[in-house]
Each structure stands twice: as structure tokens, then as C-alpha cells.
Amino acid sequence: MLDDEGTTQTSERSYAPEGGARKAKKRRNPLGIVAVVVVVALVCVGLYVGVSKGVNWVQDQFGSAEDFSGPGTGEVIFEVREGDTSAAIGRGLKEAGVIASVEAFISAATADTRSSKIQVGYYPLRKEMSAVDALEVLVDPANQVKNTVTVPEGLRVVDIVDILAEKTEFSRAQYEAALKDTAALGLPDFAEGNPEGYLFPATYDIGPKDKPKDILAKMVARWRQAADDVQLESRAAALGYTPAELMTVASLVEAEGRGDDMAKIATVIYNRVENPGAGTGGKLQIDATVNYALGRTGTIAVTTDETLTDHPYNTYVVQGLPPGPIEAPGEEAMAAAGNPAEGPWIYYVTVDLKTGETKFTDSYDEFLTFKAEYKSYCTTSDAC
Incomplete structure (x- = not known):
């Protein structure tokens, strides 16, 4: 080979390493190849098992695309619960033997916009x-199996039980037995096991599977909702009373007032309790408490002799609030008890029983004038 200057140059050769000829290319070990194949096979088996289990789990959860045809046979009462999704409803339907697969139900629900409004x-x-x-069937609320029962405001437990026994298939004795299980009812601790005042007045849907304890527990749960809405505990603390005392005031307000007058009546109650030297000597003197003490329901005029009845609920005899509620107050009365009106009133008289017109004063003389007005009204009205 010539270099750049034209001289001859000897080319270099590659030589084998010391020790002789170049080493031969290393041969693969047959056992190693077998090991690799085994590992790959095991991985494939593992993947197959994992995928199979995953598919089986999905099928267990959501079923196959299988579907029944036709309207079906027999009868199943199915419950849609609060918070149920289409998948949850589908699973319940499959478990009950109503449908063949969850997937078929989800597909049907996805195609029908009404499915988003299925009611509990x-x-x-x-x-x-x-x-x-x-x-x-599920998208039409008219198809629901239920018995609607309305419990109005101002009723006592005995009255409420009468309504429930009349409107449902259960007896008074069954409801009375359920009332003894106060833990199952969900009563607040401050009720001390007494359901009076805590069976909230409202309209209830009684399901075919509901038992007396379920129905009563629904009423207490509805009371809890109302109590939260009116901030019962915090309002009681702000006024210097316990939640139990506020519920007692609310029951008295329910018995004595209506509409906008409720907050004023709450004020009269607090003024009488907190100012024993003003007018009534700290006694509420509310006729409804006398009727409660005598075990009478409804609005019944009390006599002078009856106001002398020796009973802890008789507010003509005992100072301050009675031991507990005398009836079930509605949310309006509960709100009024927690938010009394500003005013000095000590007395009030409903001068027109038909309209409910009630007059308030802190003057005893004016109170006597209101009483005279009421008596005059009664002479010309059949409402008294």
C-alpha cells in the first residue's frame, strides 16, 4: 500500500489473542432454553388465569348480555333504595330473579332517559x-306499592298510634310494643326514651315490607331532619335552654298558636318563665297542659277546678315548663320556639276562634279587655 508520499507501507493484520487460535463462538445451554420456555409459559398461564378471573368477576357483577323475553310470571315486590344507580338496581333485579342480566338492564336504562328519575x-x-x-314499571312512580298516611300537627302519641292502626294492617298493640324499643326508634338522647313530640307530623309512604318499628323510625328520622333545618340544638343553646326544653316550648306553641302568632306566643312563654314576678308568677297557665294532664285530646275548655289538678304537666299549678312536650309540633312551631319575636308580652287572648286572631299585651288591664272581647264573641258564635 502506498502512503501519501508514494512509499510502500505494510498493512496491519489482526492476530488471534494469545494462546492460539481465536476462541470459538459460545454454544447455548439446552437447559437454559428450556428454563426460558417454562417461564414464558408460566407467565402466559398467569395472564390467562388473571384475565379469566377478571372476566368472571365482571360477569358476576354485571352479568352477561342475556335477556328474558316476555312479561314474566309470578310476583316480586322490588325495592329501589336511596342512592341506587342503574347498575345497583340491575344487580338487585338479577338477584331477585326478575331479569336475566345486569348488562341488559343497563343497556335498557341507558337508552331511556326516564331511568335517571326512578324514584325510591x-x-x-x-x-x-x-x-x-x-x-x-320502574320509571312510572304511579306503579309504586305504597300506603300513604298523613299525620297532622299537634297530635299526641296516642292519637298518632290511632291513625297508624287505622291506616295500616298493624294493631295498636303492635305499635305500642314498637314504641318501647326506643333504641330502634332513633330518639335523641335528650328525649330520655319518651317519644312524645318526636313522631313528626307529615305524610308518609308506608311500604309493603314496613313494620311498626320501621314506620315509627321514619317519623323520628323526619323529626331529625326538621330539627336540623331549624338548628334546634344551636338555637336552644343561644337562648339558654336545652334542646329538650326547646321541644317542649315548640309543643306549647303548636297547641296555642298559628301562623305569624307562633313566634309571639313563644315570646310570651319565655317571658313568663324568665320573669316570675311579672303577672303570672312564673306559671305558664296554658289550658292545653291541663288537658294533657287529664288525658284529654283536642281543644277543650278547662274549668277552674280542673286548673287545680295536681299534676306535673298542669302549668296552672307548677312553675316553669312542663316535664316534656305535650304533642308533636310541626317545623313552623319548632322554628318559632327557636326564634321568638321581640316583645314584652305576658298575656294573649285568641279573640276569634274561626280566624285565629290573637291579641298580645303586657298589661293585665288590657288582658281583661281582651277576655271580655272573647266572651262577647262567644255569645254570637257557635265556635266556642
Whole structure:
């Protein structure tokens, strides 16, 4: 080879390493190849098992695309619960034997916008229905199986039990037995096991599977909702009373007032309790408490002799608040008890029983004038 200057140059050669000829290329060990194959096979088996289990889990949760045809047979009472999704409803339907698969129900629900408004309640379905037919029942609230019971404000436990026994298939004795299980009712600790005042007045849907304890517990739960709405505990603390005392005041307000007058009546109650030297000597002198002491329901005029009845609930005899509520107050009365009106009033007289017109004063002489007005009204009205 010539270099740049034209001289001859000897080319270099590669030589084998010391020790002789170049080493031969290393041969693979057959055992190693087998080990690799085994590992790969195990990985494949593991993946297959994992995927199979995953598929099986999904199928267990959501079922296959299988679907029944036709309207089904027999009868199933199915409950849709608060917070149920389409998948949850589908799983429940499959478990009850109503539909063949969860997937079929989800597909039907996805295709029907009404499915987003399925209401909580009980529905009459059949075994082995098509998913579409089952959904058609559930989207119509008119299909619900229920018994509607309305409990008005101002009733005592004995009156409420009478209504429930009349409107449901359970007896008075069954409700009275359920009332003894105060833990199951969910009463607040400050009620001290006494349900009087805590069976909230409202309209209730009684489901076909509801038992007396379930119905009564619904009423207490509804009371809890109302108590939270009116901030019962915090309002009681702000006024210097316990929640139990505020509920007692609310029951008296329910018995004595209506509408805008409720907050004024609450004020009269607090003024009488907190100012024993003003007018009534710290006694509430509310006729409804006398009727409660005598075990009488409804609005009944009390006699002078009856106001002398020796009983802890008779506020003509005992100073301050009675030991507990005398009836179930509604949310309006509870709110009024927690938010009394500003005023010096000590007395009030309802001068017109038909309209409920009530007059308030802190003057005893004016109070006597109101009483005379009431008596005059009674001579010309059949409402007294």
C-alpha cells in the first residue's frame, strides 16, 4: 500500500489473542432454553388465569348480555333504595330473579332517559321479565306499592298510634310494643326514651315490607331532619335552654298558636318563665297542659277546678315548663320556639276562634279587655 508520499507501507493484520487460535463462538445451554420456555409459559398461564378471573368477576357483577323475553310470571315486590344507580338496581333485579342480566338492564336504562328519575320505593314486578319491561314499571312512580298516611300537627302519641292502626294492617298493640324499643326508634338522647313530640307530623309512604318499628323510625328520622333545618340544638343553646326544653316550648306553641302568632306566643312563654314576678308568677297557665294532664285530646275548655289538678304537666299549678312536650309540633312551631319575636308580652287572648286572631299585651288591664272581647264573641258564635 502506498502512503501519501508514494512509499510502500505494510498493512496491519489482526492476530488471534494469545494462546492460539481465536476462541470459538459460545454454544447455548439446552437447559437454559428450556428454563426460558417454562417461564414464558408460566407467565402466559398467569395472564390467562388473571384475565379469566377478571372476566368472571365482571360477569358476576354485571352479568352477561342475556335477556328474558316476555312479561314474566309470578310476583316480586322490588325495592329501589336511596342512592341506587342503574347498575345497583340491575344487580338487585338479577338477584331477585326478575331479569336475566345486569348488562341488559343497563343497556335498557341507558337508552331511556326516564331511568335517571326512578324514584325510591317498592314496585310490583315478575320473575323472568325482559329488562325493558322491568324498566317500564320502574320509571312510572304511579306503579309504586305504597300506603300513604298523613299525620297532622299537634297530635299526641296516642292519637298518632290511632291513625297508624287505622291506616295500616298493624294493631295498636303492635305499635305500642314498637314504641318501647326506643333504641330502634332513633330518639335523641335528650328525649330520655319518651317519644312524645318526636313522631313528626307529615305524610308518609308506608311500604309493603314496613313494620311498626320501621314506620315509627321514619317519623323520628323526619323529626331529625326538621330539627336540623331549624338548628334546634344551636338555637336552644343561644337562648339558654336545652334542646329538650326547646321541644317542649315548640309543643306549647303548636297547641296555642298559628301562623305569624307562633313566634309571639313563644315570646310570651319565655317571658313568663324568665320573669316570675311579672303577672303570672312564673306559671305558664296554658289550658292545653291541663288537658294533657287529664288525658284529654283536642281543644277543650278547662274549668277552674280542673286548673287545680295536681299534676306535673298542669302549668296552672307548677312553675316553669312542663316535664316534656305535650304533642308533636310541626317545623313552623319548632322554628318559632327557636326564634321568638321581640316583645314584652305576658298575656294573649285568641279573640276569634274561626280566624285565629290573637291579641298580645303586657298589661293585665288590657288582658281583661281582651277576655271580655272573647266572651262577647262567644255569645254570637257557635265556635266556642
